[in-house]
Amino acid sequence: MAVLSEEHRNSINYLKIQERYPERFFAWSPHLDVLARADRVVSQDSLNSWLMLVLARLREGYESKVILSRLERAQLLKYLTQSDYDSKEKQALVQYLSEYKVRSGIGLYQLPNGKEWYQSKLNFYSGQTHDPHELAAFLSAKTDAVDEPVESNINNIGLRLPAILQITSSYCEAKSGLNWRDSYVDVEHTLANCYQYIPLSDLKVLTVLAEVDLGIHLYAWSQRQAMHRLQSRLALNDALAHALLNNIAFHPATNMAILPYIKASSKL
Structure with a gap:
């Protein structure tokens, strides 16, 4: 059995902590164009299920006052509107983000x-x-x-x-x-x-x-x-x-x- 290095143990502890913080509501991190990547490697049903998850998590987060910044919202909308992929789930997310009220600041x-x-x-x-x-x-x-x-x-x-x-x-x-x-x-x-x-x-x-x-x-x-x-x-x-x-x-x-x-x- 492999022994974890100190660096790996620290990383695992950090990742465990990460699960408890507000980022858990952001299923789609704005630093990644997930839609462009996933469109080529996963099924349409899987991609639509994921888009529904993103929307559901954003709604849950908003109720808990975990709200996107203007930079995050703009980046997600950019990914969505530039993608050729189309489905009712994608359009629902576009509609939701288009009407979304962002928080005033840009930091954590x-x-x-x-x-x-x-x-x-x-x-x-x-x-x-x-x-x-x-x-x-x-x-x-x-x-x-x-x-x-x-x-x-x-x-x-x-x-x-x-x-x-x-x-x-x-x-x-x-x-x-x-x-x-x-x-x-x-x-x-x-x-x-x-x-x-x-x-x-x-x-x-x-x-x-x-x-x-x-x-x-x-x-x-x-x-x-x-x-x-x-x-x-x-x-x-x-x-x-x-x-x-x-x-x-x-x-x-x-x-x-x-x-x-x-x-x-x-x-x-």
Whole structure:
């Protein structure tokens, strides 16, 4: 019988906790175009049953005040309306989302137990326990020390993978993990095997992303505030800044895996 590594045990404990938090109402995570993938590999009956499940969970969540953000709603509608697949179940979900009243913010803080869930994610991905106020001050000091917007090599950011994995993909070999939300990549283990190759420019970018991550998910930063922070600290056009914001919103705290290396760096 195989013995689980410490990393796998930590991941399993984290995934068990995940089942108890509001995300259980979101059967369709907005970082994945499930409809496009499923249309090619599952039966029509199975796909329609899943669409009905998504709708039922969203309704249950709304009654429990677990409500989608405008970014999440817009992304799900985009997947649905761009798909050639058609059924009455799909149309019912489109109709429901078209009339759906979103929550006012874009971060986890606004969901029931959202702050506690974010803290759990923060501790898991960073591998450490953090005081949020001290962390906010630390990240703010790091980003404020940058005199001008940081130039980066980022040309495109998708939604499927967390931004931290996309930015470091050219020099970090992905290590397998257990969390489907991270495409079965162990983010912490991946960085631990390549952190010494992260260039200073990317480390600065990831520091800004960590600050925005904390801001929107714990400190109620608005979309406008987050966009301003991204574009005032990084040399980004509107489209790329918006893509990064969506990624941060859909992958809460994942970018915090960079924290140990920000703290260890003498160059920042």
